[in-house]
Amino acid sequence: MRRWISRFRRPRNASQWLARTQSDVATEHDERELARWLDKSAANERGYEMAELVWQLSSELASDPQINRLTVDRRARVRKRVFFVLAGAAAAGVLIFWLGLYAASVVQIEGDYSTGIGEHRTIALRDGSRMILNTASTVRVRYTVSHRQVELRSGEATFEVAKGRIRPFVVKTALGTATAVGTIFDVFVRPATVNVSIIEGTVAVRGPRAVDAGFPVLLHGGEEGIVDGSARIRVGPADLRGVLGQEAERLEFDNATVAEAIGEFNHYSRIPVVLETPEIGERRISGLFHAADTATFAQSLATSLKLKAQNRDGEIVLSAAGDAAKN
Numbered sequence: 001m002r003r004w005i006s007r008f009r010r011p012r013n014a015s016q017w018l019a020r021t022q023s024d025v026a027t028e029h030d031e032r033e034l035a036r037w038l039d040k041s042a043a044n045e046r047g048y049e050m051a052e053l054v055w056q057l058s059s060e061l062a063s064d065p066q067i068n069r070l071t072v073d074r075r076a077r078v079r080k081r082v083f084f085v086l087a088g089a090a091a092a093g094v095l096i097f098w099l100g101l102y103a104a105s106v107v108q109i110e111g112d113y114s115t116g117i118g119e120h121r122t123i124a125l126r127d128g129s130r131m132i133l134n135t136a137s138t139v140r141v142r143y144t145v146s147h148r149q150v151e152l153r154s155g156e157a158t159f160e161v162a163k164g165r166i167r168p169f170v171v172k173t174a175l176g177t178a179t180a181v182g183t184i185f186d187v188f189v190r191p192a193t194v195n196v197s198i199i200e201g202t203v204a205v206r207g208p209r210a211v212d213a214g215f216p217v218l219l220h221g222g223e224e225g226i227v228d229g230s231a232r233i234r235v236g237p238a239d240l241r242g243v244l245g246q247e248a249e250r251l252e253f254d255n256a257t258v259a260e261a262i263g264e265f266n267h268y269s270r271i272p273v274v275l276e277t278p279e280i281g282e283r284r285i286s287g288l289f290h291a292a293d294t295a296t297f298a299q300s301l302a303t304s305l306k307l308k309a310q311n312r313d314g315e316i317v318l319s320a321a322g323d324a325a326k327n
Contacts, residue, residue, distance in 0.1 A: 011037075014047035114138040115155070117270050118291070128162035129169065134188075135291075136267040143167075155267065156188040158199075158243065176227040179204040179216070186243045191263050196225045197238035207231025252288045258301065258318075261285055269294040273301075276319030280307065 010033070011017040017034055038045045113133060115121045121133045125141065127148060133139065137155025148169045150159070161169045163182035171178045171187050175194040178187055183201025187194065196205050198219045205225040206216040217233045219225050224238035242252065251268070253261045259281030266272045268291035275281050283305055289297045298316040302309040307318050 014044065014051040017048060018051040112138070112140050117266075118268050125162075127167075130160040132158040132160075134158075134267075152187055152189055154189055156186065158184070158186045160184045161201075174208065175229065176205060176207045176231065176233075179206075185219075191260075192229060194227045196227070197240065197243050198223050199238075199240060199243065205233055207233070251291050254286050255284050256286070257281060258283050258285055258305070261301075265289070265291065265294070265297055269297075271295075271314065271316060273298050273316045273318060276317055280305070280318060280320070 011020050017037060020030055021034055034048075038048060113121070113123055113131075115133045115135055115137050117136050119135055123131045123133065125131060125148075126143065129148070131139070131141075131150065134156035137157055138153045139157060140151045140153065142149045142151070144167075146167060148167050149172060150157070150170070151172045153173075157171075159169070159171065159180070161180050161182050161184070169180045171180075173187065173189050173194045175189075178185065178196045180201065180203045183203060184199040185201070185203050186197040186199065188197075196203060196219060198221050200221050202221075203219050204216040205219055205227065207227060208231060217225055217235060219235065222238055222240065224236055226234045226236075228234075251261075251265060253264075259275070259278075262273045262275065262281070271294045273294065285301065285304065287300065287304075289300070294316060298309045298318060301307060301318060306321060308321050310317050310319070
């Protein structure tokens with residue numbers, strides 16, 4: 001009787017609602033009741049979102065080899081008990097086998113998407129999410145029964161994530177991952193870092209491997225996380241004006257290195273700017289430039305840094321004045 005009563009007891013907080021919706025007895029009625037509870041207040045919605053993130057991250061830690069080593073002794077103690085349980089549940093094992101085959105059969109590769117230099121593209125995903133690719137970007141979208149994953153291989157993308165109470169939305173890059181539930185955020189793959197800017201909601205950011213990166217960092221609206229090659233995450237205010245206005249094709253640099261400025265500018269220009277010597281790239285500049293005007297950008301660098309700009313084989317080469325005279 002107690003079990004029957006607990007099944008129909010109305011959850012009172014985010015954790016109880018998550019336990020109900022993730023249980024094997026969840027019904028469509030539970031989903032409707034949860035939606036009404038979430039609509040009552042922003043605090044309810046935020047609490048449920050945080051609970052979902054914790055649930056997702058805990059499932060990832062369950063596969064961590066260090067966590068597994070900590071639990072091996074306990075598994076050994078219960079192995080005999082489990083053996084007898086499994087021996088008496090052969091039919092259930094067959095059912096699980098077929099369910100496993102079904103899960104594998106519904107894995108979907110949504111496909112590869114990319115943009116050329118100077119191109120922007122908006123992509124509607126099957127779950128209702130929206131992905132806005134900035135210039136010179138490449139992604140692969142992969143949906144399974146438990147995950148919605150986007151691998152951002154290069155460039156920048158803004159994600160408007162549809163609520164998915166069972167499948168979190170994960171953006172994977174070479175330097176780390178960003179996990180969200182229902183939020184809006186931007187991910188920019190730079191040469192040495194990955195920048196994650198939160199426009200709305202909460203996103204969990206971590207390095208490339210849980211073992212090396214430690215606990216994830218939770219970022220909220222208006223914050224930016226910068227992940228470097230050593231999996232360190234620096235948190236600060238996000239430049240939301242730059243993120244939201246990315247299609248304006250204006251690039252602003254504030255005490256950036258020449259190498260960083262050229263690297264970002266080349267995402268927008270079909271005529272690349274290159275450096276004759278790496279030492280020039282260590283110098284710093286500030287300014288506002290039109291992304292489509294490569295010649296003015298290169299000439300501005302040449303004038304302010306006392307360099308020489310030359311057109312050579314479809315490129316604009318910046319060199320020290322003395323080096324250019326020799327050529």
